Amino acid sequence: MAGENKAVAAGAENGAAPKKSPLKLILIIGMVLVLGAGGFIGWQMFSKGKKADTPAGVEAIPERLTEGMSIMCPLKSFIVNLADKSGLGRRYLKITMELEVASEKGKELVDKQSAKLRDAILFVLSSLSYDEINSTGGKMRLKRSLLSRIKQTLGADVVRKVYFVEFVVQ
Known part of the structure; x- marks a missing residue:
């Protein structure tokens, strides 16, 4: 037992942090992905009103999309x-x-x-x-x-x- 305490004490002296739960890491990565996806979708929805400059030979909207319009x-x-x-x-x-x-x-x-x-x-x-x-x-x-x-x-x-x-x- 004395040997285990010495190993823990040596780890604390070297600045090594105790192991964190992998659940927190998974939650943080999940939150980042959800926020990123939400931001991308919002950007797509709000940027549709702006027209991008297109080269002369390229149509801005494919004709198959304008058939029903x-x-x-x-x-x-x-x-x-x-x-x-x-x-x-x-x-x-x-x-x-x-x-x-x-x-x-x-x-x-x-x-x-x-x-x-x-x-x-x-x-x-x-x-x-x-x-x-x-x-x-x-x-x-x-x-x-x-x-x-x-x-x-x-x-x-x-x-x-x-x-x-x-x-x-x-």
Whole structure:
């Protein structure tokens, strides 16, 4: 026993520390890894808003990721007289729409052909009566009719959907 005490005393004199529990070391390494992973994920989430400069020949976003994305293209408001079939007086429709297009090229086409589009849309809207658009089903039929007419006017299938942003009948 005296020999063991001498060995412990000699170890203390040499500055050697007693053995630490490996549990503390594992916990410290685990905490560092968790904090590092959390920091990396946070950095990834908050750095998405910043655009990195890319070389001219390299796309910033792969095209396969943008396939499901769409671009909204607002149109100016339309105010038209509704066709009066009932003889009860004049009714007006004020409607504002946005078109969902598949790509930036589609948006450019809509912008370039805006006069043709407005003309085609005005003809569709002015041929309507109040009875045709006063129900939800009538509005859905109007959306389908407008989408068909827009696709026919543009000569390309760039518009996916028509959204009514404002719809007022007086």
